[in-house]
Amino acid sequence: MNVETDPSSAGFDGERLKRIDRHFDAYVDDGRLPGYLTVVSRHGRIVHVASHGNRDMESGAPVEHDTIWRIFSMTKPITSVAAMTFVEEGVIDLTDPISQWLPEFAAPQVYTKGSALRPVTEAATEPIRLWHLLTHTAGLTYGFHHTHPVDAVYRASGYEWGTPPGLDLAACTRAWAEFPLVFQPGSEWNYSVATDVLGRLVEVLAGKPLDEVLAERIFGPLGMTDTGFWTKETDRLAALYVPQPGTKLPVRNDAFGALGTASPDCFSGGGGLVSTAADYHRFTQMLLRGGSLDGVRVLGPRTVDLMASNHLPGHVDLEAYGRPLFAEMPFDGFGFGLGFSVLEDPVKAKTLSSPGEFAWGGAASTAFWVDPVEDLTVAFYTQLLPSSTHPIRQQLRQLVYQAIVD
Template sequence: MLTPEIDPADAGFDAARLARIDRHFTRYVDEGKLPGFLAVIARDGQVVHTAKGGMADIEAGRSVAEDTLWRIYSMTKPITSVAAMLLWEEGAFELKDPVAKFIPAFADARVWAGGNQNSPVTRPAVEPVRLWHLLTHTAGLTYGFHYAHPLDGVYRKAGYEFGSPGDLAQAVDDWARLPLLFEPGTEFNYSVSTDVLGRVVEVISGQPLDAFFKERIFEPLGMTDTAFSATDPDRLAALYEPGLARNDRMGRAALHTPAMLSGGGGLIGRAADYHRFTSMLVREGAPLLAPRTLRYMARNHLPGGAELKDVARPTISETQNDGMGFGLGFSVVLDPAGTKIATHPGELAWGGLASTAFYVVPQERLSVQFFTQMIPSSAYPLRSQLRQLVYQAMTD
């Protein structure tokens, strides 16, 4: 569970300052901005402080509890990235390998050259889509829900805005036949890349993604309550939009295993499980990955060592762009002064559509998670405020 395991002072925290986290996010609940929340702060894998308040399900009168189940959406992506790197450590692929080696439909990729949603103009890609492009969202893929470029509309027209009309194999083949937004490896666009990566994991391992996750990540880490559907519907938090409008149209999807196992956004789990995952990152990969692998994943892999602000398309993402790079599966802080957030170089982070978030600072042996169920994640500045409140509570 998430009961504090160590005295805050012994972990380098001021208990009175940690209490500011509780008060701050409780105000969000009291003002009707959030249904409820749960925050977990840990050092060296030991829980230092938990803050929780409000309701997991307002209409049912059910309070947030330590075992509440949350839709983590894009916080699935780092898990899929770790899954891929487990196979990389076994020599199953090289980061420069073309994706077409495992998914033949990518062999004849074409790049958007003009036109409109109904009549795209394309040209052959010069550079193949490679595995490292999937891990860094530099493949030229997109999301139908961006509404930022005509190609996003092409995805929607094919049935890919949220969810999928078929299984993962079918979705990936469909995406491979659509134009790429740009030449692979030249820009960053938040996209279905991690879903494609999940399909690569399936092809290489010969296992469905849920089975691979369970065998290679969830069971070794003790993540017993994380899956592609709610393990216990009675503990599932409801999904809300601003104004605390309940969204059951999207929310009910968590009650059933989907046809498409989305490595980019499909997992539901409890905070204690994700704490186990972030503790693994604090331990530089142990017991799943070798330390050098995790350290390599935590480097900035954007083209030319650029910051996100220089290469990222202006689409919805789960991080800010200033001062940030991107590694193999998560954002990486390059310039804390540039972020204008009290943070640390090398901080790894990502978030999810429903305003969940995590960040890890291996150098500080720190992991932080935040859970709520408010879409979109841009509704409130929860993530920057969480960092501000955690860092101000640290005494060493």
């Protein structure tokens, strides 16, 4: 990743952009982060690249521009784009019940009361549809939330920060279909394994494993040569860290860090990919340019616009429609589209970003956003899990937008 144009030619104050470096260099120098890399692009040209620290603190290997990162939930927008290619081809419609292809979801049950050991349920009054998966309104959940009895049901079966060994995506999807839903489909928003189920749906639609579908429909066409569910070039793969209790200083965690070093049993469409800054930059540029890049079209521009629109009923934000869960950023002012958060109200969100910005992040503190109003993309990479450890995303937004002066 190299700077492609002078910041002033893209409406930035170059000296103000250096505030990004000073701010996050301090995160590394005082031990809060092992290392980081961030990329700012405007009008299709990279205007700023900042990096500091180590991709592996123990060996002293530095962060480099071709460092490979576990992007965790930044996988979700990629899987969502893959699903929308099938919508564009007329294979499936956003309102279709997923049980047409995943019969295990033919009769979902919804939690009403009781404990994780003895939940009381009722039949779902609405089938789970494709748009429910894309918007996290299906009623599914994550075991790591620790806020609802159904979360504990997931954990008891081995679904907290991963999936049980030996189970592929098809087997995991069948298991999730047997668990109660947290609410009636379409009635609330809850961050969940919905995108993993979406990945399984994509497998069935394509008749091939998810890794092959993503390679054929996204990675190959866009030239994302370093993105996949694992990498052979483990010397370039950053080590993964978690905060030490009390000090929050990074401590290496090789159990989590094993992700990405070998082909997984389960191709997690919700969180399993590794990638580089250069590769993901190409993905965000494709989105910013309405679905095409360098003469290759992945999606139509109207499809991208639909994905980047708030699909929550009445254009409410996640604070009104979502459940109060672990998250780095507040939900005020942010809605949700088909695979992305969508900024509805910058004032309510207390951010300098533009209405219509769409974004998401990963559990190890990675993040990206696309701002069509400012013709801007930004991405940040590090490997500290969970992302709620430090307010990186809010701070990065402030530092980027204060440097725009046109």
